[in-house]
Amino acid sequence: xxxxxxxxxxxxxxxxxxxxxxxxxxxxxxxxxxxxxxxxxxxxxxxxxxxxxxxxxxxxxxxxxxxxxxxxxxxxxxxxxxxxxxxxxxxxxxxxxxxxxxxxxxxxxxxxxxxxxxxxxxxxxxxxxxxxxxxxxxxxxxxxxxxxxxxxxxxxxxxxxxxxxxxxxxxxxxxxxxxxxxxxxxxxxxxxxxxxxxxxxxxxxxxxxxxxxxxxxxxxxxxxxxxxxxxxxxxxxxxxxxxxxxxxxxxxxxxxxxxxxxxxxxxxxxxxxxxxxxxxxxxxxxxxxxxxxxxxxxxxxxxxxxxxxxxxxxxxxxxxxxxxxxxxxxxxxxxxxxxxxxxxxxxxxx
Amino acid sequence: xxxxxxxxxxxxxxxxxxxxxxxxxxxxxxxxxxxxxxxxxxxxxxxxxxxxxxxxxxxxxxxxxxxxxxxxxxxxxxxxxxxxxxxxxxxxxxxxxxxxxxxxxxxxxxxxxxxxxxxxxxxxxxxxxxxxxxxxxxxxxxxxxxxxxxxxxxxxxxxxxxxxxxxxxxxxxxxxxxxxxxxxxxxxxxxxxxxxxxxxxxxxxxxxxxxxxxxxxxxxxxxxxxxxxxxxxxxxxxxxxxxxxxxxxxxxxxxxxxxxxxxxxxxxxxxxxxxxxxxxxxxxxxxxxxxxxxxxxxxxxxxxxxxxxxxxxxxxxxxxxxxxxxxxxxxxxxxxxxxxxxxxxxxxxxxxxxxxxxxxxxxxxxxxxxxxxxxxxxxxxxxxxxxxxxxxxxxxxxxxxxxxxxxxxxxxxxxxxxxxxxxxxxxxxxxxxxxxxxxxxxxxxxxxxxxxxxxxxxxxxxxxxxxxxxxxxxxxxxxxxxxxxxxxxxxxxxxxxxxxxxxxxxxxxxxxxxxxxxxxxxxxxxxxxxxxxxxx
Numbered sequence: 001x002x003x004x005x006x007x008x009x010x011x012x013x014x015x016x017x018x019x020x021x022x023x024x025x026x027x028x029x030x031x032x033x034x035x036x037x038x039x040x041x042x043x044x045x046x047x048x049x050x051x052x053x054x055x056x057x058x059x060x061x062x063x064x065x066x067x068x069x070x071x072x073x074x075x076x077x078x079x080x081x082x083x084x085x086x087x088x089x090x091x092x093x094x095x096x097x098x099x100x101x102x103x104x105x106x107x108x109x110x111x112x113x114x115x116x117x118x119x120x121x122x123x124x125x126x127x128x129x130x131x132x133x134x135x136x137x138x139x140x141x142x143x144x145x146x147x148x149x150x151x152x153x154x155x156x157x158x159x160x161x162x163x164x165x166x167x168x169x170x171x172x173x174x175x176x177x178x179x180x181x182x183x184x185x186x187x188x189x190x191x192x193x194x195x196x197x198x199x200x201x202x203x204x205x206x207x208x209x210x211x212x213x214x215x216x217x218x219x220x221x222x223x224x225x226x227x228x229x230x231x232x233x234x235x236x237x238x239x240x241x242x243x244x245x246x247x248x249x250x251x252x253x254x255x256x257x258x259x260x261x262x263x264x265x266x267x268x269x270x271x272x273x274x275x276x277x278x279x280x281x282x283x284x285x286x287x288x289x290x291x292x293x294x295x296x297x298x299x300x301x302x303x304x305x306x307x308x309x310x311x312x313x314x315x316x317x318x319x320x321x322x323x324x325x326x327x328x329x330x331x332x333x334x335x336x337x338x339x340x341x342x343x344x345x346x347x348x349x350x
Numbered sequence: 351x352x353x354x355x356x357x358x359x360x361x362x363x364x365x366x367x368x369x370x371x372x373x374x375x376x377x378x379x380x381x382x383x384x385x386x387x388x389x390x391x392x393x394x395x396x397x398x399x400x401x402x403x404x405x406x407x408x409x410x411x412x413x414x415x416x417x418x419x420x421x422x423x424x425x426x427x428x429x430x431x432x433x434x435x436x437x438x439x440x441x442x443x444x445x446x447x448x449x450x451x452x453x454x455x456x457x458x459x460x461x462x463x464x465x466x467x468x469x470x471x472x473x474x475x476x477x478x479x480x481x482x483x484x485x486x487x488x489x490x491x492x493x494x495x496x497x498x499x500x501x502x503x504x505x506x507x508x509x510x511x512x513x514x515x516x517x518x519x520x521x522x523x524x525x526x527x528x529x530x531x532x533x534x535x536x537x538x539x540x541x542x543x544x545x546x547x548x549x550x551x552x553x554x555x556x557x558x559x560x561x562x563x564x565x566x567x568x569x570x571x572x573x574x575x576x577x578x579x580x581x582x583x584x585x586x587x588x589x590x591x592x593x594x595x596x597x598x599x600x601x602x603x604x605x606x607x608x609x610x611x612x613x614x615x616x617x618x619x620x621x622x623x624x625x626x627x628x629x630x631x632x633x634x635x636x637x638x639x640x641x642x643x644x645x646x647x648x649x650x651x652x653x654x655x656x657x658x659x660x661x662x663x664x665x666x667x668x669x670x671x672x673x674x675x676x677x678x679x680x681x682x683x684x685x686x687x688x689x690x691x692x693x694x695x696x697x698x699x700x701x702x703x704x705x706x707x708x709x710x711x712x713x714x715x716x717x718x719x720x721x722x723x724x725x726x727x728x729x730x731x732x733x734x735x736x737x738x739x740x741x742x743x744x745x746x747x748x749x750x751x752x753x754x755x756x757x758x759x760x761x762x763x764x765x766x767x768x769x770x771x772x773x774x775x776x777x778x779x780x781x782x783x784x785x786x787x788x789x790x791x792x793x794x795x796x797x798x799x800x801x802x803x804x805x806x807x808x809x810x811x812x813x814x815x816x817x818x819x820x821x822x823x824x825x826x827x828x829x830x831x832x833x834x835x836x837x838x839x840x841x842x843x844x845x846x847x848x849x850x851x852x853x854x855x856x857x858x859x860x861x862x863x864x865x866x867x868x869x870x871x872x873x874x875x876x877x878x879x880x881x882x883x884x885x886x
Contacts, residue, residue, distance in 0.1 A: 013730060014773060241726035245789070248685050249740040250713035259739075263730045 019342040029338020032331040043149040050106035050142035053086050059099035087112070106130070108139035110146040110299035122307070122314040132316040134307050140320055146299035148324065154211065155280035159273060161219050166226030167269060171257050173227070174234025181231070188224055196221045197292075204292045211294060218283060225276055229268040237261035267343045274336030278329060285325065301325055362425075363388050363529045363562040364409065364447070369422030371404050371413070377420065379404050380586045386530065386579075391556065391563040393573040393594070395609070396583035397808040398779075402566050405583070406532050409564070410447060411439050427529050444475050448523040450516070452535040457519055458507040464491075464518055465503040471525040490521040493558075495551060512673075513544035517551065524555065532564045537572070541672040541835065546879040549576050568808065570609060571881075574598055582606045612809035614816050614842035626660040627829055628684075628797055633657045633692035635676070635683045635853075653679040654690070655853040661797065664823065666830040668844030668861065670837060670876070676853040677833045681799045684831075685716055696797070714744055717790035721802035723782035727774040733760075733785055734770045740793045759792040762825075764818060780811035784818070791822065799831045804839060816843055837880040841865055849873050 010016055024030050048055065053066040059076055070083045076095050078084065084091050086101070095101055108114065108129070114137045117123045121137035131140035173184040200217055203209060209217075237243060238261065246256050287293035288302020301321055308318025364386045371379035379401040386392040394402045407413050409424055411431060424431040427446040434442065451457045459467060468490060469483045478486060484503070491499030494517040507515055516536065523531055533552065537545035553576060556563055565577055573580050573594060581591035582605065590603040601607045634657075636650035654676045661667050671677045683690035686701060686709060694701040701712060717740075720726040727736055737756045746752055760769055763784040774782055783803060790798055800819070804812040820843065822828060834840050840847055841861060848858040849872065857870040868874045 009735075013732075015730065241720045241722055242728045244682075244687060245718065245720060245726050245786070246739065247687050248713065248716075248718045249789075249793070250710035250743045251739065252743075255743075259731075260728055263728075 022344075023338050023342040026338035026341055029334045029336075029341075032334035033338070036328075036331045036335065039148070040152050043145055043152070046145045046149050047109075049104055050108060050110070050139070050145050051104045052107060052109045052112040054101045054103050056102040057086075057095060057099065058101075059095050106139065106142050106145075108142040110143045111138065111297055112142070113137050114139060122311050122317060124314075125316055131320050132314065134304070134317060135311055135314075140304070140317065143299040143304065144301075144320060144324055147301045147304060148328070150211070150294070150299060151281055151284055151301055151328075154215065154284050155277050158215055158218055158222060158280040159277045161215075162222040162276065163226055163269060163273065165219070165223035167230050167262070167265065169223065170227040170230025171234050171262065171265070174231040175238050175253070175257050175261065177235065177238070181235075184227075188227060192221070192224055194221070200287065200292050208295050209293070214284070214287070214293065218280070222276070222280065225279075226269055226272060229272065230265045233265035233268055234261050237264050271336075271340045271343045274332055274339055278332045278336065281328065281332070361387055363427055364564065365425040366405070366409070367423045367425075369405065369408065369424060370420045371401070371408055372418050372420055373416055378586050379408070381422070382583070382586075382588045383422075384581050384588065384591060386562045386564060388529070388562055389556065389560045390578045391553075391565055391576060393565045393567060393577035393580040394583060395567060395570065395573055395580055397568060397609075397810065399585075400583040401586040402583050403534055406449075406534055406564060406566050409530075409532065410443050410449060412443075412449075444471060444523075444528065445526050446528055447530040447532060448526070448528045449532040449534065450519045450523050450536050452538050455507075455512065455515065455539070458515055460507050462506075463503065464505050464507070464510075468503075468518070468522055468525065471522050475526050486525075490525055491518075493524065493555065494518070494521045496521075511544075512540050513547060516540065516544075516548055520548075520551070520555070524559065524561075527559055528561060530562045530564060532566070534566045535568070536565075538567070538569070542837070543672065543875060543879040545572075552576070570613075570809075582609065608810060612813050614813055614839050624663060627663050627697065628659075628661040629693075629695040630657065630659050630684065631693040631695075633659075633680070633683065633690060633694070635679050635688060635690045652853050654683060657692075657850075657853070657855055659848060659855075659858070661829050661831060663796070663829055664827045665846065666823065666832050666844045668840035668847040669831060669833045669850055670835070670840050670847060671850035672835060672876075674852075675850045677850055678801055679853075680850070681718065681801055681831060681833060685713075685718060685799065710743065714740065714793035715796045716799070717793060717795040717797070718799040718801060719783070719786050719790055719803050721805055723779050723786060723806060724774075726786050727782055729774055732771055732773055736774070736785060737789050737792050740789060744793065755792050756788075759788040762791055762822060763788045778811075779807050780815060783807065783815055787815075787818070787822075791826075794826070795828070797829045797831065799833070801833045802835070803832075805834065805836065812839070819843065837865075837877065849876070 023033075042049070047067055051067055055065075055067060057064040057066060057076075064071055064075070066084070066086060072081050073079065073084045073091065074081050076084060076091065077098075078091065078094065086092065086095075087107075092101065114129065114133055116128075117133065117137055121133050122135045123129065123133045123137070125132040129139050129141070131144065134140055134143065169184065173181045196218070200209070200214075203213070203217060207213060234257070240260075243256060243260050246260050251259075284293060285300070285302040285305070288300040289306050290302075291306070293302055294300050301324060304317060304321040305325070308314075308321050311317055362385045366385065367383050369379060369382045370377055382401075382405055384392065384394075394405065396402045404413065404417075408417070408419070409426060409431065411434070419432060422432075426442060429438065429442060429446070431439070431442070458464075465484070465487055468487045472478050472483050472486055487503060488499045491502060496502055496514060496517050502510070502514075507518075510518065520536075531552075536552070537548050540548065549572065552563060555561075565573070567573060577594050579592065580594050580597050582589050582597070582603065584605045590597065590601065590606045597606065598610065601610055633654060634652070635654040636652050638647040639649045639651060640647050657680060659667065669677050669680070679688065682688050684694055686694075690702075692702070696712060696716065699712070701709065704712065731739075734753075734756055737759060738752045741752050741755060746755075756770065757767060760767065765781065765784050765788065769777070769781075769785075774785065777785065787803075803819070804815050807815065816839065819830065823830060830843075832840065832843055844861050846858065847861050847864045849856050849864070849870065851872050857864065857868065857873050864873060865877065868877055
């Protein structure tokens, strides 16, 4: 069965329509979902909103798109065969001579050093740097947009992979039960005893952790969150009469797990997801704050908080980090609340 | 111990006048009036959803808060229940009237001993001290005829059988010698032999203590033998009431008549015997009991032990037995849903030797319909998905062909075409059972195993389903293995009957033989209990 028909089936199930209605009726959660999705959608185009390269350059009858392609200085009549630095006044001059430059809303990328500051970095918010600059004279607003994107992407990927692994492991343990279940549970007990933070610290001294390294290591531990609920649902589900009826029809184990029991387990899973997501966000931020997170120079909210702590005389750093984290987490918690209400089984009974 | 002052001469223990009960805007009980005399048994009869339990619960004001009483009054032992405060009600509950429920498995707290649960009632209402409480507990257990009551005091509910638990419940209800005992389907969850014991116990207790009993049941057989007066409820209204003798001999209302006639009629047709379709030899399902660190098997629970049977085409084989006799285990083993030993020959092919893939081909010939029409259909799948699933498993992928087959099988079980896009929760119990039958039928099976297919249904619906099964058997020459604990059903549908006890066959033969001249003592016992023959 294709994805489209599966989606149609899920969409047209009256129970799911009911849930969607409940979710919509939960005004706070519904608006939070819209707001959060819009923010995330906008941040996906961070390169267009905040960049130190122009969106479009018109030069000598030709159009150039510096964001997507590197051009040599020679293209614009410069002297050296090096990539053009559009923030350089000389380059700007020669381009404007024969054409036009269109800049993004914020003419800084997350790693652009603003050399034109009138005061020592970190500098106060000005019209040029709306939220000021950090202690390396980088624009805080640009870093915030990129940092938000990477945090949400990280949390999304982590949630996605840990639920896939968690659901699969929980399903297998619960469905087959017996020895598989016993060994699985004991393994999880031992595995969850390993200290994740220490592992990350040790790793940080061995390799330079990047996005994927962090994701991999956190995945090693975060998949266990869902195992228990899914396993419980499958333990219950495998003895339901309609599951036995499916067995009597000759349905394979995989199909029974997917078609008959998994939908039941999805209720618990969907309720948990927003909270796993929030957890992943917070973990990444705290690792960055401690300095064991993403590589140096990456835009990240945790790093911004750290700067705020180190530069108490520049309150715009700490306040920006605090407000953005708070808004993000509050929106997510509201979404999670609405999802929890929508999937509340007591509502289904009515 | 203080006896209630009975100087007040009230012959009616309970008087209900024009009672209506509503949940929100939905009125579920409408203008019901009846009264119960001291020492009499009054039966409230009706199908599920007719409002009989709601009526009974409102007597003790035990309904949830969203219930309202638009009009009517209830007078219990001379007290107006409706006007009573919470305190007054608490004093009435247990003292003037007490209640026993249907499910003895869940009405007792599994974490407390019998003594603790019994003495709680005594503490609450009588304020006895520890020593006299214990004596009274033993006395009560003796009253409900539990063997070795002293030892049972320390027992936990799971250590008692269903019948014993119901006896404990009765003991708790009687602890304060109430004027009225409300029994809400007290024996529905019990086996017939235990049911008879419990009903006889209630009768003798009534004679001893002189209390009135409000008996709620759907089983007219019980009413006939145990009640003095009866009232019939339909959709919240009292359609007819009177003495049991009157109603049973001369029912006025159509609904009462249909209830009285809902006893399953014999629908067995003649059949020609050829070669047996299914032959089972020395069939065993043993569950190992393990102990120790290495999980060594030291013994087995012999759920099914050495059963041999054969089934012919177009025949119905009834399997009868009490709960725990291994009926369901037997058929699940036959379908290889659980591990078993012994030969299962279907069309000379031994199913026991097949692997999963080979077995899949045979699954369409052997299908099963389960007991619970609410549990056996996935709530997340539409009727079409439910019925077509089997076809897809069997490797049919032509959408048109599948749709055609689904529609045909819906037609076969008497459901309309537009049912196809609906979901199970939009159907009634009887209709759901039809869907479950359609799911099996769409595969064109030769053998259909029916595991208590009608136990969860009301009598009138049960009759319709039995007629449907009969019709299908004739049309498609189906063979049925029909499992039930209800002897009247078995008698109505089977050609042959097999009596199972503790996993062993105690007797088998033609339906006529078994019912008219049972040879084994166990069968005789079962038949007696089912028809209340011993009382007459």
